[in-house]
Amino acid sequence: MDILKISHVTKAFGTKKVLNDLNFSVPEHSVYGFIGQNGAGKTTTMKIVLGLLKRDQGEILVNGENVTFGQNNTNQYIGYLPDVPEFYDFMTSLEYLTMCGQITGMLKKEIREKSIELLKLVGLDADHKRIKGFSRGMKQRLGIAQALLNSPKLLICDEPTSALDPMGRKEVLDILSSVKEHTTVVFSTHILSDVERICDRIAFLHEGKIALSGTLEEIRNIRKGDRIELEFLTEQDAKKFSELCAGGKKTGRTKLLFSKKTERDMLEMMKCLLQNQISVVRLERLEPTLEDLFLEVIGK
Amino acid sequence: MKQFTAFIQKEFLEQLRSGKAMILGTVCCLFGIMNPATAKLLPWLLEILSEQLSENGMYITEIQVDALTSWTQFFKNMPVLLTVFIVLFSSILTAEYQKGTLINIVTKGMKRWKILIAKLLTMFVFWSAGYLVTFGITYGYNAYFWDNNIVLNLLFAVFGYYLTGLWLISVVLTASCVLRSSSGVILFTGAAFAVSYFLGLLPAFREYVPTFLFRSNDLLTGVIHSDECLAAIGITFFLTILNGFLSVLFFDKKAI
Numbered sequence: 001m002d003i004l005k006i007s008h009v010t011k012a013f014g015t016k017k018v019l020n021d022l023n024f025s026v027p028e029h030s031v032y033g034f035i036g037q038n039g040a041g042k043t044t045t046m047k048i049v050l051g052l053l054k055r056d057q058g059e060i061l062v063n064g065e066n067v068t069f070g071q072n073n074t075n076q077y078i079g080y081l082p083d084v085p086e087f088y089d090f091m092t093s094l095e096y097l098t099m100c101g102q103i104t105g106m107l108k109k110e111i112r113e114k115s116i117e118l119l120k121l122v123g124l125d126a127d128h129k130r131i132k133g134f135s136r137g138m139k140q141r142l143g144i145a146q147a148l149l150n151s152p153k154l155l156i157c158d159e160p161t162s163a164l165d166p167m168g169r170k171e172v173l174d175i176l177s178s179v180k181e182h183t184t185v186v187f188s189t190h191i192l193s194d195v196e197r198i199c200d201r202i203a204f205l206h207e208g209k210i211a212l213s214g215t216l217e218e219i220r221n222i223r224k225g226d227r228i229e230l231e232f233l234t235e236q237d238a239k240k241f242s243e244l245c246a247g248g249k250k251t252g253r254t255k256l257l258f259s260k261k262t263e264r265d266m267l268e269m270m271k272c273l274l275q276n277q278i279s280v281v282r283l284e285r286l287e288p289t290l291e292d293l294f295l296e297v298i299g300k
Numbered sequence: 301m302k303q304f305t306a307f308i309q310k311e312f313l314e315q316l317r318s319g320k321a322m323i324l325g326t327v328c329c330l331f332g333i334m335n336p337a338t339a340k341l342l343p344w345l346l347e348i349l350s351e352q353l354s355e356n357g358m359y360i361t362e363i364q365v366d367a368l369t370s371w372t373q374f375f376k377n378m379p380v381l382l383t384v385f386i387v388l389f390s391s392i393l394t395a396e397y398q399k400g401t402l403i404n405i406v407t408k409g410m411k412r413w414k415i416l417i418a419k420l421l422t423m424f425v426f427w428s429a430g431y432l433v434t435f436g437i438t439y440g441y442n443a444y445f446w447d448n449n450i451v452l453n454l455l456f457a458v459f460g461y462y463l464t465g466l467w468l469i470s471v472v473l474t475a476s477c478v479l480r481s482s483s484g485v486i487l488f489t490g491a492a493f494a495v496s497y498f499l500g501l502l503p504a505f506r507e508y509v510p511t512f513l514f515r516s517n518d519l520l521t522g523v524i525h526s527d528e529c530l531a532a533i534g535i536t537f538f539l540t541i542l543n544g545f546l547s548v549l550f551f552d553k554k555a556i
């Protein structure tokens with residue numbers, strides 16, 4: 001079953017159309033990467049799903065129920081981590097989580113146990129330190145704890161790692177992949193290595209539409225690698241080979257890159273290397289990276 | 301109910317820890333003491349000034365100071381207290397919009413109308429408590445120094461002012477549901493007060509505006525009677541409740 005289904009959603013701010021007939025669905029128990037450039041409409045989409053922004057057209061279902069703008073009942077299934085989570089800084093983290101637990105209707109004992117468990121998971125202490133003194137990273141961790149408090153069916157994270165240092169990023173990604181069993185995670189990002197690290201499915205948002213979507217394997221298989229890179233022992237070898245086999249582009253002192261080559265071409269190259277007694281450090285067919293696909297999608 | 305209790309606890313904690321409760325408490329105590337103190341010090345002040353005034357040809361005869369002098373002072377100071385209160389609480393919602401703190405609360409499934417009622421109730425409780433402190437201190441001193449019984453319609457006049465305060469608080473809430481800055485809220489509330497005041501200058505509307513209840517001096521001296529205020533009380537009640545409803549309607553569709 002799809003936990004989130006977005007059909008034909010459009011949204012414009014003034015004359016600028018941010019979302020233009022947006023369609024996608026997120027199956028349960030997946031980690032869904034929502035990728036797009038800055039300003040592509042990722043945050044707008046998430047805010048519409050949460051009922052914080054009004055859509056111009058289209059339908060959104062969360063757990064099979066319709067999302068409405070303003071007072072929105074489907075929020076009970078959702079945990080949300082905004083890009084810059086803001087809290088009441090006069091409270092301590094435990095006080096804040098207790099309030100959130102009461103709002104979601106959890107039992108007193110359950111709130112206490114879950115809060116302490118989550119604070120431990122995200123690496124915060126349940127002490128008397130007020131949120132006012134928290135760093136950006138600490139706020140992000142508390143944001144994850146509050147989003148997971150009521151064991152939501154859908155966890156929506158808006159660029160959860162973009163403001164963190166490499167260590168903080170790794171920890172946040174580990175937490176997100178560890179909750180996958182109980183929760184479906186949708187997270188937006190423009191950091192592609194994060195996507196490769198934890199996502200099962202991805203969607204590229206471009207010009208208000210999903211330009212490409214599917215599982216990570218499906219996306220990679222769309223365009224098989226057609227580039228071959230050779231690294232030689234010496235510069236002379238590289239030069240000699242480029243004379244024998246035309247079309248190579250020098251990408252380093254001893255490196256040559258050939259584009260649009262088939263498997264047959266690759267075998268020919270190997271034959272040529274053997275016949276001319278040229279040894280290589282490396283001969284590799286390059287798989288397209290997500291970055292290549294991303295750049296291709298946005299037309300650069 | 302759980303959601304509501306949790307949020308109202310947060311509101312009270314905020315007022316206490318942000319220091320607003322202390323500021324309000326201090327101001328209310330000061331005003332409470334200032335009213336009888338000003339009345340008590342008035343003859344002494346005028347005595348000091350009398351020499352200078354007599355040089356200018358003005359002579360001061362004996363000054364009669366009683367509970368009425370102190371209560372007049374009380375009602376003169378009340379608009380200042382009300383203004384301090386409105387300024388202190390003008391950011392009760394706008395600060396949440398600006399920081400984005402309500403996003404987590406709303407996305408946790410909190411009913412929006414509960415947020416509003418919690419805010420309104422918090423303001424009502426703090427206004428009532430502050431007003432009671434000021435009134436209690438002034439009443440106590442007045443009873444000690446003079447006789448409160450010489451003043452007519454005292455409780456009625458005090459209630460009128462209190463009720464007008466509630467109305468202006470409801471205006472603060474409505475303005476906060478429409479506007480995004482606290483200065484806008486203060487201006488809107490000031491404008492609502494001005495509309496009521498200027499409308500009250502027209503004889504046809506005189507008795508039907510909330511600001512009619514500010515004519516406490518006339519009530520204390522018996523120039524107007526309490527039953528003449530009934531229409532204004534009814535209208536102020538109605539407007540307060542109407543503002544509450546309008547706030548819920550506006551806030552339900554507010555982008556936060």
